[in-house]
Amino acid sequence: MFVDQIIIHAKAGDGGNGCSSFRREKYVPRGGPDGGDGGKGGDIVLYVDPNVNNLVEFKFQPILKAKHGQHGMGKQCYGKAAVDQIYKVPVGTVVYRLPDESLHEPLRSPKRDETKRIYPLVADLTIPHTSYILCQGGRGGRGNIHFKSSTNRAPRRCEEGFPGEEGRFLLEMKTIADIGLVGYPNAGKSTLLSKISAAQPKIASYPFTTLTPNLGVVELPKYQRFTVADIPGLVEGAHKGVGLGHDFLRHIERCKAFLFVLDMAGSEGRDPKKDFQQLRKELKLFRADLAKRPFLIAANKMDLPVAPENLKAFKKSFRHKIIPISANAEMGIDLLKKTLSTLLLETDS
16 A cells, blocks of 8 residues: 555644652651652654655554653652653655644544645654754643742642644655656566566556656766656646646655656657646646656667657657667667766756
8 A cells, every 4th residue: 555645633732741759767856848840742753764655654653652751759750751752754744734633633634635625734854863853842831849949948839741742744756866767658677677677667568567666776887876756647737736736746845856758659649749738737737847857768678660750750750769679678778878877967067
């Protein structure tokens, strides 16, 4: 199961109550107040783990709770602080806070295009092995020892523990990769990923074989490498949520550059020129800045008879950088990897 969007309810632990107590021992007359403080409640902490690739853990545990702090005791004994509850999330997790009114509603599954509602952004967790405190545990209450003064020698006042923070949050995972593969279903994106990296995505001869994002690491000489994301294929109207719509487009927002994979053989009656124009249009309609990012065109399936003729016609219409390849026949793969590496160096400079 792959989950990249989930709504959770988080409640940090309350602080322990302070103690109202007086020292009463033999040979110690008028011992005075000695009530200790309550312990701090546990925090709800999100830990960015690079070994986690989706949010499926929260599908079965959407309510996150931490324990309360221990109450203070006599003889100036402080209550024990509760242990923080740590939950692992994948790199690229974005956290939005839902309105407080939703706290009293039953937990639900996130609706498509949920983040288009202007929810406040809480955190963007992109750095591996870092932690973020989602809900702070409550501070423990003070014991009566803190209220002693020259005019109040026997205070009976103490504080209750402070409540821990609570809230409803939308967790959304956005894949982090250097290159995003963009193309229509059956264009050969998954096959290409399996040839340029050690990734093993599902490959079949029917549309929408890829239903979840796949990441591959492309190894280059001199210990260089970059990451490539193979994401479900686009269809017309994807920016409105048609097909897998935002389930796809959300995952390419972080890519530095794009590789448009086109079926240059025109399989299934497709037109490579129209496909390229429509793909560019969908990116621009989803987010205007995506259309401005660097890109290459991979003219795939060049081993098929009609592909060379279609490529000539395509080059007359577009003067972008085009790399002829055949992912299935492993043709042009090395040139493509070198060109992508150069593109990334130019993008970073």
